[in-house]
Amino acid sequence: MDHRKSGYGAMFLAILSTILFLFPIYWMFATSIKPMSDLFASPPHLIPRDVTFAAYLENVFKNPYILGYIGNSFLIACGTMVVTLLLAAPAAYALTRLNLRGKGLILILLLASQMLPNIMLAMPFFILFSKLGLLNSFLGLIIANTTVSLPFAVLVLRPFFLSIPSVLDDAAAIDGCNKWTTFWRVILPLIKPGMLTVGAFCFLFGWGDFLFAMLLTTEESIRPLTLGLYKFIGQYGTQWNNLMAVATVAAIPIVIIFITLQKYIVSGLTSGAVKD
Amino acid sequence: MQQPEVRTMGQKTMGIKSVKTKGIRSWSSYLFVLPGLGFLVFFMFFPIAYNFWLSVKDVKVTNLNGEQHFVGFANYATIFKDELFTISLTNSIIFTGLSILFQFVIGFALALFFNKRFPGRDIMRSLMLLAWLMPIVITATLFKWMLAGDYGVFNYLLQTLGVIQQPVSWLTEADTSLYGTILANIWIGIPFNMIILLSGLQSLPDHLYEAAKLDGASRFQQFVHITLPLMRPTILVLLMLGVIYTFKVFDLIFIMTGGGPVNASFVLPLYAYQLSFITFDFSLGATVASIMFLILIALSAVYLWMLRKEEQTL
Numbered sequence: 259m260d261h262r263k264s265g266y267g268a269m270f271l272a273i274l275s276t277i278l279f280l281f282p283i284y285w286m287f288a289t290s291i292k293p294m295s296d297l298f299a300s301p302p303h304l305i306p307r308d309v310t311f312a313a314y315l316e317n318v319f320k321n322p323y324i325l326g327y328i329g330n331s332f333l334i335a336c337g338t339m340v341v342t343l344l345l346a347a348p349a350a351y352a353l354t355r356l357n358l359r360g361k362g363l364i365l366i367l368l369l370a371s372q373m374l375p376n377i378m379l380a381m382p383f384f385i386l387f388s389k390l391g392l393l394n395s396f397l398g399l400i401i402a403n404t405t406v407s408l409p410f411a412v413l414v415l416r417p418f419f420l421s422i423p424s425v426l427d428d429a430a431a432i433d434g435c436n437k438w439t440t441f442w443r444v445i446l447p448l449i450k451p452g453m454l455t456v457g458a459f460c461f462l463f464g465w466g467d468f469l470f471a472m473l474l475t476t477e478e479s480i481r482p483l484t485l486g487l488y489k490f491i492g493q494y495g496t497q498w499n500n501l502m503a504v505a506t507v508a509a510i511p512i513v514i515i516f517i518t519l520q521k522y523i524v525s526g527l528t529s530g531a532v533k534d
Numbered sequence: 535m536q537q538p539e540v541r542t543m544g545q546k547t548m549g550i551k552s553v554k555t556k557g558i559r560s561w562s563s564y565l566f567v568l569p570g571l572g573f574l575v576f577f578m579f580f581p582i583a584y585n586f587w588l589s590v591k592d593v594k595v596t597n598l599n600g601e602q603h604f605v606g607f608a609n610y611a612t613i614f615k616d617e618l619f620t621i622s623l624t625n626s627i628i629f630t631g632l633s634i635l636f637q638f639v640i641g642f643a644l645a646l647f648f649n650k651r652f653p654g655r656d657i658m659r660s661l662m663l664l665a666w667l668m669p670i671v672i673t674a675t676l677f678k679w680m681l682a683g684d685y686g687v688f689n690y691l692l693q694t695l696g697v698i699q700q701p702v703s704w705l706t707e708a709d710t711s712l713y714g715t716i717l718a719n720i721w722i723g724i725p726f727n728m729i730i731l732l733s734g735l736q737s738l739p740d741h742l743y744e745a746a747k748l749d750g751a752s753r754f755q756q757f758v759h760i761t762l763p764l765m766r767p768t769i770l771v772l773l774m775l776g777v778i779y780t781f782k783v784f785d786l787i788f789i790m791t792g793g794g795p796v797n798a799s800f801v802l803p804l805y806a807y808q809l810s811f812i813t814f815d816f817s818l819g820a821t822v823a824s825i826m827f828l829i830l831i832a833l834s835a836v837y838l839w840m841l842r843k844e845e846q847t848l
Binding site: 286289301349367368380405513 | 564584585644662663670679680682726824
C-alpha cells in the first residue's frame with residue numbers, strides 16, 4: 259500500500275471528523291465567552307466576535323457559592339478515589355494471586371453489580387442513611403459513589419496484577435516478605451500505571467455524580483458542582499453564556515486529568531473493562 | 535511469613551507444614567478481599583435485597599416508621615396495569631435500541647478508519663474520548679442549548695443544509711423530545727464504542743488479510759468474512775455492556791427534558807425516581823427498580839448463554 263499518500267489523506271479526513279465530533283465542546287466554550295446579545299444572533303456566530311470573560315467573572319470569581327461547590331466536588335471525587343483504591347487494590351491482588359475459594363463467584367458478582375441501576379441503590383441508601391445519620395454528609399456521598407466505582411476498579415486492576423510474574427512474589431517471600439509486605443512494597447509499586455488508570459476513573463465518577471448528590475443531600479454546603487450547574491439551569495433559563503461558563507469550569511478538571519493521563523485511560527479502558 | 539521457614543525444611547516435614555500453611559494462607563488471604571467484599575455486600579447487595587423486600591410490602595411515606603404489611607405481588611400487578619409503565623418501558627426500549635444502533639455503527643466506522651496508519655492518529659483517537667468522559671450534567675446542559683428551538687446551533691445547521699425549513703423545538707415537543715435525548719446519548723457513546731472496537735481490530739492477525747488479498751478478496755469480502763467473524767466476541771461484549779449502561783441512563787434525560795413533555799421521553803429510571811422521591815410510594819418505586827434489575831439480569835443471562843455457545847463452536 260502507498261502509506262505515504264493515503265496517510266496524509268486519511269489524516270486530513272481524521273482531523274475533519276475529530277473537529278466535527280468535538281464541535282459541542284468547542285461550542286460550550288465559544289458560548290461562554292460571548293456577550294449575552296450575541297447568543298441570539300441569527301445566524302449564530304460560529305466564531306465569537308466580541309470576546310468577553312464577564313460570564314466567568316460574574317459566576318465563578320465573584321460568586322462565593324461556586325467555589326464552595328468546586329471544593330465539595332473535589333472532596334467527594336478525591337474521597338471516592340482514595341476509598342475505592344484502598345478497598346480495590348488488595349481485593350484485586352488477592353483475586354489474582356492468593357489461594358481463594360469462591361474466586362469465580364466473586365468475579366461474577368462484581369460483573370453483575372455493574373448493571374445495577376443507580377436509582378435502585380439510591381432509594382435504599384436514602385432510607386439506610388437517614389437511619390445512620392449519613393444524609394447530608396460527605397461520607398455518605400463517598401460511600402454511595404464507591405459502590406459504583408469499586409466493582410469497576412477491581413475488574414480493571416485485575417489484569418494489571420495478572421501481568422506481573424508470580425516469580426516476583428516468590429522472590430519477595432524468600433527475602434523474608436510476608437503477604438502484606440510483598441503486596442505493599444513489591445507488587446503495588448509495579449502496578450502504578452493501573453492505580454493511575456483506576457484512580458483517574460474513580461475521580462471522574464465522583465466528579466460527575468449527580469443522582470446520589472441530588473437524592474442524598476439537601477444542603478447546598480455539601481452539594482457538588484454538578485448540582486450547582488443544575489440549579490443554575492433553573493435560575494438562568496436561557497442565559498446560556500453564564501451556564502456554559504459554569505459548565506466549562508466543571509469540565510476543566512476532567513480535561514486536565516484527561517490530557518495528563520490519556521495514555522493510561524485509553525489502555526485501562528481497553529484492557530480491563532471489556533476483555534475480562 | 536511461614537514460607538522461608540518451609541523452604542529450609544526437609545521433604546517430609548515440608549509436606550506436613552505445607553498442608554498447615556495452606557490453611558493459614560487462604561485464611562489470611564481472605565483478609566485482602568474482606569474489606570472490599572464486606573463493603574460491597576453491605577452497600578450493594580443489601581440495597582438489592584432491600585428493594586425486593588420493599589416491593590412485596592406496602593411502604594409509603596406515611597407508614598415508613600409505622601405498621602407495614604406484606605402484600606405479595608400486588609405492587610407488581612399495580613405497576614403492570616399502570617399506563618405510565620407501558621409508556622416508560624416503550625421509551626426505554628426505543629432509547630436503548632436507537633442509541634446502541636447508532637453508537638455502534640458510527641463507532642465501528644470510525645474504528646475501521648482509525649485502524650489505518652496515519653500521522654496524529656493516536657492523539658485524535660483519544661481526543662474523541664473526551665465526549666465520553668464529560669460529566670453527564672455538562673453534556674446534558676450543552677445539548678439542551680444546542681437543541682434549543684429558537685437559537686440552537688443544531689437547527690441552524692439543519693436549516694443551512696436544507697433538511698428542515700422551520701426551526702424545531704427538539705426538546706419541548708412531544709414528537710421529538712425522546713430523539714433529542716437519544717442524539718445526545720449517541721454522541722456520548724460513540725468514542726467508547728470506537729475505542730473498544732479499535733482495540734479489537736488491532737489484535738486481529740495481519741497474515742489473514744494478506745492471504746485474503748492474495749486470493750483476490752475485495753475489501754468488503756475481507757470485512758464480511760474475516761473481520762466480522764473474528765470480532766464477534768468483542769462485538770457481543772460491547773453490545774451487551776452498551777445495552778446495560780444505556781438502559782440505566784437517568785441524569786441525561788432528567789436534565790434535558792425531565793421526561794416530558796407529557797411523558798414523551800419518560801423512561802423506566804425516571805419512573806422509579808418519580809414513585810420513590812416525588813410521590814414517596816417507596817414500595818412501588820422499589821417494584822419498578824426490581825423490574826429493571828430483572829430485565830437486566832435476563833439480558834445478561836442471554837449474553838452468557840451466547841458467549842458459551844460461541845466457545846463451543848470455536
